[in-house]
Amino acid sequence: xxxxxxxxxxxxxxxxxxxxxxxxxxxxxxxxxxxxxxxxxxxxxxxxxxxxxxxxxxxxxxxxxxxxxxxxxxxxxxxxxxxxxxxxxxxxxxxxxxxxxxxxxxxxxxxxxxxxxxxxxxxxxxxx
Amino acid sequence: xxxxxxxxxxxxxxxxxxxxxxxxxxxxxxxxxxxxxxxxxxxxxxxxxxxxxxxxxxxxxxxxxxxxxxxxxxxxxxxxxxxxxxxxxxxxxxxxxxxxxxxxxxxxxxxxxxxxxxxxxxxxxxxxxxxxxxxxxxxxxxxxxxxxxxxxxxxxxxxxxx
Numbered sequence: 195x196x197x198x199x200x201x202x203x204x205x206x207x208x209x210x211x212x213x214x215x216x217x218x219x220x221x222x223x224x225x226x227x228x229x230x231x232x233x234x235x236x237x238x239x240x241x242x243x244x245x246x247x248x249x250x251x252x253x254x255x256x257x258x259x260x261x262x263x264x265x266x267x268x269x270x271x272x273x274x275x276x277x278x279x280x281x282x283x284x285x286x287x288x289x290x291x292x293x294x295x296x297x298x299x300x301x302x303x304x305x306x307x308x309x310x311x312x313x314x315x316x317x318x319x320x321x322x
Numbered sequence: 323x324x325x326x327x328x329x330x331x332x333x334x335x336x337x338x339x340x341x342x343x344x345x346x347x348x349x350x351x352x353x354x355x356x357x358x359x360x361x362x363x364x365x366x367x368x369x370x371x372x373x374x375x376x377x378x379x380x381x382x383x384x385x386x387x388x389x390x391x392x393x394x395x396x397x398x399x400x401x402x403x404x405x406x407x408x409x410x411x412x413x414x415x416x417x418x419x420x421x422x423x424x425x426x427x428x429x430x431x432x433x434x435x436x437x438x439x440x441x442x443x444x445x446x447x448x449x450x451x452x453x454x455x456x457x458x459x460x461x462x463x464x465x466x467x468x469x470x471x472x473x474x475x476x477x478x479x480x481x482x483x484x
Contacts, residue, residue, distance in 0.1 A: 211355045218349035218391055218483045241355065292482070299403075299476060307359035307371060307380050307399060307458055308476045313351055316483035 213247075214238040215295050215313040219320060225281055230262075233280045233317065237295050239270040241311070246270070246298040249280065252314075253289045260286070267298065282317075290317050349391040351446075351481035354383040356453065359477065361460075366467035370459040381421060382479045385451045393482045394444040398458045399475030406471030410463035418442040422453035454479075 220233035237247060247270055251261040262281040270276045280293050294314040361369040362376025371377035384394050398416030402408075420432045427448045436443045446452065456477050462468045 212352050212385075213354075214350065214352040216348065216350050218351065306361060306474060307456075308403070308474060309355040309358060309380055309382055310476045310478045311353040311355070311382075312478065312480040313353060314480065314482045319483055 211241040211243070212238075213241055213244070213295070213297055213311040213313060215315060218315050220280075220293065220315055220317065222282070222287070222317065225279075227281070229284050230281050231284055231287065233282065233293060233315075234277065235280060235293060235295075235315065236275060236277045237268075237270060238275045240273050241297060242272045244270075244297045244299070244311075245272075247295045248298055249278065250294045250296065251280065251282065251290055252292040252294065254291045256292075259290050261290075287317070292316060347387055349483070350385075350387040351392045351483075352385040353479050353481055354385065355380070355479075356383045357381040359456070359458065361458075361473060361475075363468075365465075367462045367465050368459065369468065369473055371457055372459070375459075379455045379457055380477050381453055381455050382477070383451055383453045384446065384479075384481060386446050386449055386481075389449040390445075390447050391484055392446045393480075393484060394446055394452070394454065395441055395478075395480040395482060396444075396454055396456055397441040397478040397480075398456050399460075399477060400440045401475070402460070402473050403476050404472065404474045406469040406473075408462065408469070410466050412463075413461045414440070414459070415461075416440065416456065416458040418454050418456045420444070420452060421455040424450035424452070428452055 215237045222231040222233055225232040246267050248267045249263050251259045253259055282290050292314040294312055296312040297310055299308050299310055357380055359371045359380035360378040361371055363369055364375040371379045386392050396418040400414045425448050431444050
C-alpha cells in the first residue's frame with residue numbers, strides 16, 4: 195500500500211513538466227556582424243527538475259556545427275521563458291539544418307529512469 | 323433647417339472602434355514528462371520498469387499544434403548514467419509504445435513506428451497529444467547479483483521538426 199502511494203505521489207509530482215521551443219521553422223535575419231545571420235528562438239521551461247538547457251546546431255546527419263550564442267548552456271528557471279539568438283555563418287547555411295535545445299539532467303538518488311528532452315527546429319524548413 | 327437636422331442626425335451615431343484580437347497558430351512541439359520511471363528489482367541480477375517487476379514505466383506526452391510537422395524520437399536506455407562499479411556486462415532491452423492519444427486518427431502511430439536500435443521514431447501526422455510509454459530492463463552478467471547502490475538511466479525524448 196505504501197509503495198503504491200509513493201508511486202502515485204511520484205507520478206503526481208511530475209504531472210506538469212514540459213519543455214517547449216519555438217519557432218519550429220525559424221526565419222533567419224541579418225545580424226550586426228557581416229556574413230552572419232541570426233535565428234531568434236524562444237524556450238519555455240516548466241520542468242521543475244530541469245534548470246539548464248544546452249543549445250546545439252546540427253547538420254542533416256546530426257554532426258555538430260559551429261555557431262554562436264550568448265550561453266551554450268543557459269539557465270532557465272521553472273515556468274520561465276527565455277528568448278535567445280543563434281548566430282550562424284552564411285557560409286554554413288547550406289548544411290546547417292537543426293537548432294536544438296536539450297535538457298540537462300542532474301544526478302538523483304534512487305533506482306530510476308530520467309527523461310532527457312530535446313526539441314529541434316529546422317532551418318530552411320517550411321510548415322506543412 | 324430640416325436638412326441641417328437630418329445631416330446632424332446622420333452624423334450623431336455613436337462612433338464604433340474595432341478592436342482586433344489576433345492569434346496565430348504555428349507549428350509547435352511540447353514534450354511533457356508525465357511520469358518519471360522507477361526501476362523495480364525483481365531479481366538480484368535485474369532492474370526493470372515493468373509493473374510486474376515492481377517498476378514504474380516513464381510516460382512522455384507530446385503535444386503538437388499543427389499536424390505533420392514533427393517526428394517523435396524516443397530512445398530507451400542502453401547504459402547507466404550513474405551506478406556503482408560494475409565488473410560485468412549489462413544486457414539492455416526495452417521499447418516504446420503509444421499508450422494514449424487525444425485523437426482516434428493517431429491509432430496508427432504504433433503500427434507505423436520505425437525502430438532503429440534503441441530508438442523508436444513516430445511520425446506525428448495529427449495535431450494533438452500523444453502519450454508514449456517506454457520500457458527498460460537491465461540484466462547484469464549471467465544471473466549475477468547487481469551490487470548495492472543507486473542506478474540511474476536516461477530516456478531521451480526528442481521532437482524533431484520535419
